[in-house]
Amino acid sequence: MTMSQAVVTPAISRPARTPGIVPAAGQVALRALRKYVRTPGLIVMGVVQSALFLFSFRYVFGGAIHAGSGVSYVEFLVPAYVASIVLFTGGGIAVAVAEDKAQGFTDRLLSLPVSRYSLVLGRTLADSTTNVWSIVSTAAFGFLFGFRLPGSWLDGLAALGLCVLYAVVFTAVFIVMGLYAPSPQAAQGMSLIVFVFAFLSSGYVPATSMPGWLQPFSKYQPVTPMVDAVRSLLTGSSSDVGLALAWSALLIVVFTPVAVLRYRRA
Secondary structure, three states: OOHHHOOOOOOOOOOOOOOOHHHHHHHHHHHHHHHHHOOHHHHHHHHHHHHHHHHHHHHHHHHHOOOOOOOOHHHHHHHHHHHOHHHHHHHHHHHHHHHHHHOOHHHHHHOOOOOHHHHHHHHHHHHHHHHHHHHHHHHHHHHHOOOOOOOOHHHHHHHHHHHHHHHHHHHHHHHHHHHHOOOHHHHHHHHHHHHHHHHOOOOOOOHHHOOOOOHHHHHHOOHHHHHHHHHHHHOOOOOOHHHHHHHHHHHHHHHHHHHHHHHHHO
16 A cells, blocks of 8 residues: 555544533433333332332231321321332442443543533432432332322422432432442442431331430431421421421532542542
8 A cells, every 4th residue: 555545544633622511411311311211120120129118018017016196107107118218229329330330331431521520410310310210109109008198289299399309319328339339239238328227217117116225316317307307298397397408408518529529539
């Protein structure tokens, strides 16, 4: 081949400007949602798992647990279970983030000229969307298993909105776990730490029924005011809502910068 026939490879130029946070976050979220939708087992098993847990609490343990204050156990249980369902499904978020890291996808993202905030925002949008699906499907099972709204539908929608906020908050928590986990298996184990908080709260039994030394922890940890706030909204009250919002804001303020910092150091 002569020099005149040589193939000239055009130079690759940098883009005029880097993608904005919102477009980049949208692409990250779209990719994560596509992966979720294309794995039907994740969708089906998530719904089945939440239904089986709710069924067990409602019909197996419910006969032996008394909520007190003239409230039936199903009225006590379902709002708390819907509010804390993200703690049951959050392990999947941590595992997915750890898998992206182990498979090299996170490295490819970090090689792009995009803001690290967009990576956290995109992942949060995608996983919050799947968590909303878990919340809605779990609430539907709650009605199937005998729960009825004690207040108006507007009260129910307000409580549902608070549950959606919790989905966003704890998504950030589980993203951080996935980023720090050395493997997907370790991420699954780490997520059980948050899972335990659901049982050490007033979600499934009144805090006053716990040993005296455990009651202060149960009362002041974040899950208790969160589930109590949902119960209050369902009856048209705003009790505990302020504390639940304060805990939500604190968790977002703490864990979002940690996730961004972890991406930057990676």
